Amino acid sequence: MGIENTEPGAEAAVDQSLEEALSRLPDDARLLAAQGLKAARYASTEGYGYLGGLANMRVAESGDGQSVLTMDVTPNILNGAGFVHGGMLFTLADYAMGATTRTLLPEGSSAVTLEAKANYLRNVKEGKLIARCETLRQTERLITLETRITDAATNELMMVVTGTFYVIRRGEEGD
Secondary structure (H helix, E strand, O other): OOOOOOOOOHHHHHHHHHHHHHHOOOHHHHHHHHHHHHHHHHHHHHOOOHHHHHOOEEEEEEEOOEEEEEEEOOHHHEOOOOOEOHHHHHHHHHHHHHHHHHOOOOOOOEEEEEEEEEEEOOOOOOOEEEEEEEEEEEOOOEEEEEEEEEEOOOOOEEEEEEEEEEEEOOOOOOO
16 A cells, blocks of 8 residues: 555645644554654665564664664553563564574575563663674574663663574575
């Protein structure tokens, strides 16, 4: 689903319609809806997936078996108590591990999460999170990684995740 109309002003008209619709929402709902639109734009331009955009994730660094991702704390990733939802913390770690595995794979291969263990140590209600992932071990079929998520403002450790990814070689997608 996209804007198929290429007439002059068509995109501006869509933007205006969206602004009008957003203006009728309560403040908290408006923030969530705006983040959804931002995520859709990010996914279509960066090719990193809608969920990463919806959760405000960005790859800051990636290479040589390591990666650093950031995630802004916004209302769309909070739980009912106002803290970052544990699943969103885990998703940030999983995205960091995925970014790291991509630096290690031969062309045409991909990797999927085989298993992961998470230790939740603390949580936050605002700010920015940083996920640093490094490779612990790599074999032909398995990559074991560790991700540490910290609060950007205080450098306090929020979560540690270890995970193993399974390497799928070209032509094996049906296995």
